[in-house]
Amino acid sequence: MTSVAGEPDDLVRACTTLGEFELTILTDGSYYLDGGAMFGVVPKVMWEKRAPADAQNRIQLGTNTVVVRTGRHTVVVETGIGNKLPEKLRAIYDAKQLLPKSFAAAGIRLDEVDIVINSHLHFDHCGWNTTLNERGELVPTFPNARYFAHRGEVEHGRLQLERDAISYRSANYEPLLESGQMTLIDGSTSEIVPGISVECFPGHTAQTLAIMIDSSGKRACYISDLIPTAAHLDPTWVMGYDLDPVRCIAERRRFYERAIPEEWLVLFTHDHSTPMGYINMAENGKPLLRKITP
Ligand SMILES: [Zn+2]
Numbered sequence: 001m002t003s004v005a006g007e008p009d010d011l012v013r014a015c016t017t018l019g020e021f022e023l024t025i026l027t028d029g030s031y032y033l034d035g036g037a038m039f040g041v042v043p044k045v046m047w048e049k050r051a052p053a054d055a056q057n058r059i060q061l062g063t064n065t066v067v068v069r070t071g072r073h074t075v076v077v078e079t080g081i082g083n084k085l086p087e088k089l090r091a092i093y094d095a096k097q098l099l100p101k102s103f104a105a106a107g108i109r110l111d112e113v114d115i116v117i118n119s120h121l122h123f124d125h126c127g128w129n130t131t132l133n134e135r136g137e138l139v140p141t142f143p144n145a146r147y148f149a150h151r152g153e154v155e156h157g158r159l160q161l162e163r164d165a166i167s168y169r170s171a172n173y174e175p176l177l178e179s180g181q182m183t184l185i186d187g188s189t190s191e192i193v194p195g196i197s198v199e200c201f202p203g204h205t206a207q208t209l210a211i212m213i214d215s216s217g218k219r220a221c222y223i224s225d226l227i228p229t230a231a232h233l234d235p236t237w238v239m240g241y242d243l244d245p246v247r248c249i250a251e252r253r254r255f256y257e258r259a260i261p262e263e264w265l266v267l268f269t270h271d272h273s274t275p276m277g278y279i280n281m282a283e284n285g286k287p288l289l290r291k292i293t294p
Contacts, residue, residue, distance in 0.1 A: 004275065004292055011098060011105040013064060013275045014292075018265060019215025021070050021195065024106050025267070025275045028063035028080025028128065029096025035059040037240040038228070050231035061229065062272030063124060065099060066222055067108055068213055073193050074108070075115040076142065077211045077222050078269060082127025084138075084171055099128045100141070113142040115193060119209045119224035119269070121153040122167040129172050138175050147176050148192055150200070151184035152207035164243070185209070201226045201255060203248030204241070210255075220265040220276075226251055229271035233279065233287040256287055 002016040014025040035057050039047040044057075051059040063080040081095045089095075103110055118126040126149070131141045140147075154177065157168030176182035188200040198209040204225040211222040225241070226248060227233065235256070238248040259266060260279050267276045278290040 002292060005273075008272065011102040013062070013272070015106075016265070016276070016292075018213060018220050019218045021068055021213060021215040023213070023220060023267075024067045024069075024108065026065045026067060026102035026106060026108075027098060027272070028065065028082070028102070029098035030060050030062055030272045031081060031093040031095050031124070032056075032058035033061055033093070039232075040238050040240045040242070040245060042237050047231065047237070051229070060272055061270040062268075062275065063099075064267070064269055064271070064275050065102070066211075066213075066267055067103075067106070067113075068196065070193065070195050070215070073115055073196070074113045075117065075193065075196050076113050076145070077117050077267075078119060078125050078224075079116065079128035079141065081124050082129070082131070082172065084127065084130070084132050084169070085123070093124075100131075110142050111144050113145045115196070116142050116145045116147045117192060117196075117198065117209070117211055118147070118149040118153075118173075119211060119222065120205045120207065121149055121157050121173055122164075122205070122225070123169045123172060125224070125269070126172040127169075130175055138171055140176060140179075140181060145181070147173075147182040148185055148198075149173060149182060150198075150207040150209055151186050153205065154184060156205065156207075201251045203244045203246075203251045204239070205243055218265070219262065220267055221255075221259060222267040222269065223255060223259075224269050226255065227266070227268065229268055230274040230277060230289045230291075231271075233289060235287070256281070260287070 004014045035053040066077040068075040080099045083097045128141045191197040197212045213220040235252040238245040242248045282288040
């Protein structure tokens with residue numbers, strides 16, 4: 001049984017089964033980023049057909065969290081933007097802070113989650129790792145979960161480099177490291193629990209992780225910011241945000257070499273209306289989405 005949200009305001013973006021696993025795609029709400037930054041060197045006349053821009057040149061994006069129920073574990077991939085951004089930034093991005101409501105809408109309790117995985121530590125991927133509560137305290141959003149992120153991401157964030165310091169907000173991960181609730185991943189592949197593993201696809205950041213979900217011979221892959229939306233399938237349509245765009249092009253090709261013949265269900269991190277789909281190779285050699293309709 002597969003369903004995809006029909007309305008932009010729906011809090012549950014999609015539900016499907018993968019082998020023995022149940023997948024539910026939740027949202028922290030749509031947000032807005034500059035269209036030029038999202039498509040790098042691609043001219044606007046080309047990208048605006050796929051992603052219409054508003055008067056400020058912003059395009060609508062999603063903040064997709066995937067909940068995987070394996071039967072033994074409840075695994076959360078990515079935690080949106082959260083409720084800790086300063087008001088000025090919250091207004092710029094039009095961040096909606098909906099993820100806890102989205103969990104409630106799906107009937108999933110925050111305290112039943114036992115694993116949380118961050119593909120990388122940019123603020124729009126790990127914002128609800130922690131919650132600023134009514135008393136002004138920073139608490140883990142998922143009190144019973146073990147959190148996972150790549151060690152290289154924490155090390156990079158701590159450098160607070162000119163180029164991307166704004167993306168790394170320590171409140172999203174340092175308290176979890178201090179309490180011992182976050183485990184850091186080393187190397188380029190790692191199994192988290194049976195059926196859930198991660199693999200590095202570098203380029204957006206040096207250690208961006210794809211999350212692989214495997215059950216009964218079927219695979220879904222949360223490819224994160226390597227391919228942020230279904231409008232970014234062309235290997236060369238990489239983002240201005242990518243630290244190494246040339247590597248992104250090579251890594252996308254490496255991804256397609258496996259994802260297309262092996263029929264992976266691709267889960268998109270920032271596509272609000274198309275949270276998942278299968279990819280075909282068109283006759284002109286360009287990857288094409290096979291959309292799953294409601
Ligand atoms: Zn990112």
